[in-house]
Amino acid sequence: MPExxxxxxxxxxxxxxxxxxxxxxxxxxxxxxxxxKGKKLKDIQTHGKHLYFIFTNGVVQLHLGLFxxxxxxxxxxxxxxxxxxxxxxxxxxxxxxxKKVEGDKKLYDPRTDILSADFSxxxxxxxxxxxxxxxxxxxxxxxxxxAGVGNKIRVEALYxxxxxxxxxxGKIPSKVLSKLIASARSYAKIFYKNLEKxxxxxxFKAYQQEHDPxxxxxxxxxxxxxxxxxxxxxxxxxxxx
DNA sequence: GTGAATGTTAACAG
DNA sequence: CCTGTTAACATTCA
Numbered sequence: 001m002p003e004x005x006x007x008x009x010x011x012x013x014x015x016x017x018x019x020x021x022x023x024x025x026x027x028x029x030x031x032x033x034x035x036x037k038g039k040k041l042k043d044i045q046t047h048g049k050h051l052y053f054i055f056t057n058g059v060v061q062l063h064l065g066l067f068x069x070x071x072x073x074x075x076x077x078x079x080x081x082x083x084x085x086x087x088x089x090x091x092x093x094x095x096x097x098x099k100k101v102e103g104d105k106k107l108y109d110p111r112t113d114i115l116s117a118d119f120s121x122x123x124x125x126x127x128x129x130x131x132x133x134x135x136x137x138x139x140x141x142x143x144x145x146x147a148g149v150g151n152k153i154r155v156e157a158l159y160x161x162x163x164x165x166x167x168x169x170g171k172i173p174s175k176v177l178s179k180l181i182a183s184a185r186s187y188a189k190i191f192y193k194n195l196e197k198x199x200x201x202x203x204f205k206a207y208q209q210e211h212d213p214x215x216x217x218x219x220x221x222x223x224x225x226x227x228x229x230x231x232x233x234x235x236x237x238x239x240x241x
Numbered sequence: 242g243t244g245a246a247t248g249t250t251a252a253c254a255g
Numbered sequence: 256c257c258t259g260t261t262a263a264c265a266t267t268c269a
Contacts, residue, residue, distance in 0.1 A: 069267095095264080151246090
């Protein structure tokens, strides 16, 4: 379920709970939940694929992994990994990972979040510049550089900016790299809009396709190192080495 | 029944 | 100690 846009939509769906008091918290996860009872949910924030529940006495960081799901006022048959119950309604997390963030250290750097208003293309560009020897496909999945990018956004952003996934980051011309960063952001927004409208995103030009919209052949390559598949057009995406 | 899929992190080896 | 590889987590869909 989760790439950045799914998490952002989740935040929106959870807004009615902001400012409300937790009646009961729990779940079978390893994090203790006693400290949440009777506390007010001050705010909900996101960064990339992370969701944060902000309380006065701590922060709960939630991640959905590959199979995670969060339901509002609904339950599945299996036990909840983490939940918050309020006087009216509840938030139920399944197969999520949860941990408490202690103290008031900075939670994240919004400049790297492709869905944040504070995103900084210049900052991300300089981070990419620090690892010129790496393949661009690998860096796109690095959450410290491109927070919120998942396999789908990666594949589509590379296709839309005409870059071969195995290009060396340092060999990509500055202008082209800027285009890639812009593509990642704009595709994430399309992704979000589709989720909001229809509940799913199937707007793919390359991901899991055999041909692109112009009929060009799409190649699938299995990246053994990360155990993920990338899809691209040999003809339209230039390999920089 | 089988296999694949939007992801991270802990544990281990070297 | 640092770095890279492997296992674990556990669900839904085709």
